[in-house]
Amino acid sequence: MTKAFPAMMTQGIDEPCRFEGEVFDLEVIEGEIPPSLDGLLVQAVPDQTFPPEIANLHLMTVAAGGDGSVRAFRIKNGHVDFRTRYVRTERFLLERAARRSLFGNYRDPFSDDPSVEGKSRTTANTALFYHGGRLLSAKEDGLAYEIDPTTLETHGPWTSDGAITSKTFTAHPKIDPNTGQLFAFGYAAKGETTRDIAYYVFDASGRLEHEVWFEAPRSAMIHDCALTQNYMIFPVMPITSDMDRLRSGGPHFIYEADMPQYFGIIPRMGNADEVRWFKAPSAFPGHTVNAWEEDGKILLDLLEADGNGFAPVVQDSDGNAPPPGTVQNALVRWTIDYHANPDELTEAHRTVLTPVGGEGAHIDPRREMQEYRHMFVPTLDPSKLSTDVNGRPVPVLFNQLSHFDLADGTRDDWFPGPATTFQDPVFVPRSADAPEGDGFVIALLNRPLERRSELVILESLNLSAGPVARLSLPLRMRLGIHSTWVDGAHVAEWF
Template structure:
């Protein structure tokens, strides 16, 4: 690479790693890896291969615009093996051949090199999901890519044999654990900044079972969704896009504090004209936690921020964005009657203040009432500075357990200069009580420029890790992680 990364991209926890490879039998430096852990931990990572060749690099380009990389840890018989490999998207292959960046800012085709006009811009870097025996890496600005769960090789963009006609596909589909169906959607489905949404249901074998198209009230981000036995929900974030702003060189998204919350609700196999858009006072709906039905109503739990939940990577129209960790959020429960005369929501309950994002529950309780929630959180009072007095860049410094029956909260604090990445929850056994198992998370230590895996007992966080596993290199900050049971994927040799 003949052009260096600018300083703005090499400082802090978002510094590119640009590494592919494997380490057989990682070193366990403390404790013992539980032998009942048999499976594959996979994480999607935005890891820029080449520095963007634009005059102004937008914050979202740095935080979430990098080339997609799959990070994987295979657990078996108390041992852990590691592999990481880039997703060979169309974009990645074009830039690799050119040995330079050809695509500009996040979701901004007008900042691209003319040679790639009309090519797919997605980096497939946000989340991985496993369905019908196949592993996929996805980012919501394009199609998902299928990944070999053994070699991590890229098998190509997934179209479900041509059935997916949307230009985009969510990184957060949902699976009904009882039917095996997968529920997914793509917003801006006909192109950037459009209000079109494509909704898909795939059967347990991966074939398209249902499709519906509709328009959203605004051109805005629909990052996540939720499913119940009879309905699907689409929460819209107050982060809006605008084609004129893009053409003028502005960022793809801006935060609109006055935008009401919109929750689209439709039957699971409904048509586009059956969606109802419910509204609520302005707030920032983050990732969904769970949804189910009770007494004829939808119970919908999600993390809700009191302000700009995507700060500082997304600013308002004036360029203002609060610093990381300064916007409080909470676990909020909405009760929604799809058949109600009014579309104004009022039945809202705050279950717990959180101060974190990316909640996990026991997947055996998906679409059902649940008790335990696990979240990486930030306690800003426990932050520290480096030898020069500068704040150490930290995203989350705790793993937190919320018992929704007792109201109790338990934390494990990772240290004054440590930042936790997205954890996964693994049940102790197939018949273990709800929430009884392990949390596994990647832990970065920025001052030491190293990373490790930590394993903690989910219902005994205060005891600290039962195992620490050393990684011989620094891991770039990833996004969402997923656990796949070992019976579903091959062993590594």
């Protein structure tokens, strides 16, 4: 019999869902689904199958340690069908056979049951990407798993026919829209807390073309990357790991406020001796937004926080983290000359484009690796938070969808009402030849007090007008992490 989940996993912003199933033809409760929409919205979800069996449960385990589940919405001909299914990782299958949790804290093999020593710990729960005819679900602590985009069945770890030798693989690779090549990496590539990075380039079919190994300046998280016409960029976050701390029962990651930013840059097909590490003043680089080149220089846009951007999930060495809502972030542009002195990047190389107050930005994919104008991102307006009937704050992550027009400096928000929280949206162009940014923003919207969720579709350039369609989900959707849109040309019709 499965034990009850601990209170810290059920009384916060979310709780385990533990559900697999499907709903044919979701109910439209407002508006109409645009008939031109044809594709698959997929989202990676950390959803614990069994309650952890460890005394000292770390916050990162609660927030990001759940078993990977793929949530999918097939949109076509004005209808939406829904499926969700767990990724059958090695870890998932071992725990299902045992009918209990066997793995301990986030990226901490020393907290595991002895029966799973040496087994893969990844849950493949962070992001999905489509490349070479494959839908892949990944978490940066292990290999990606291939998923059938129609049935959501798991085909197993993807190794590019055995060519991937790293122990880890990023959840945020980049695809060159011109060549179809996949640019990826694994940090801690030789094992937890190592400084090793494995850098890979795959052709459009997924065959390995290039592999390089090198070391980062610190053993730290490299969650995202960026790609330009000639370079791959690795922003190192001030979230560090340490083997001695891990062995002593401490958390895998801690936040180091005084750690500088590092940007590793390698030519696309470069060698290890061509990697250059640019150092910048301390800050917290979040997800990258876009990158391209002008006049021989790299322009890198990312969301940058003025403090611990992973609080309260990641704490400092004293166990402290700033209160929610006190850390602010902005869209920042770094201008970097690969051939210049890499020792220091100064404020002269950094431009704040706009305050944001959100994360997980999306742009029109047709503008990747070139100058762009429109950015869509879920944001938080702290002035619009609400309380429940007992006067307690309703846990909300992001309560708005926002459109930033970087050309004219304007911002357009849709606030769906009190006690609501958004999940990661996707942007879909209206058509192949539509102007940049013209299309739809699609997102899951949670209503925690009502214990239900909706799928909402909005006109991208008129978010404040509200949804053109709202669809009801007949169950509560656990908060997922990253969402991806796969064009319908690559996905068979369901049912």
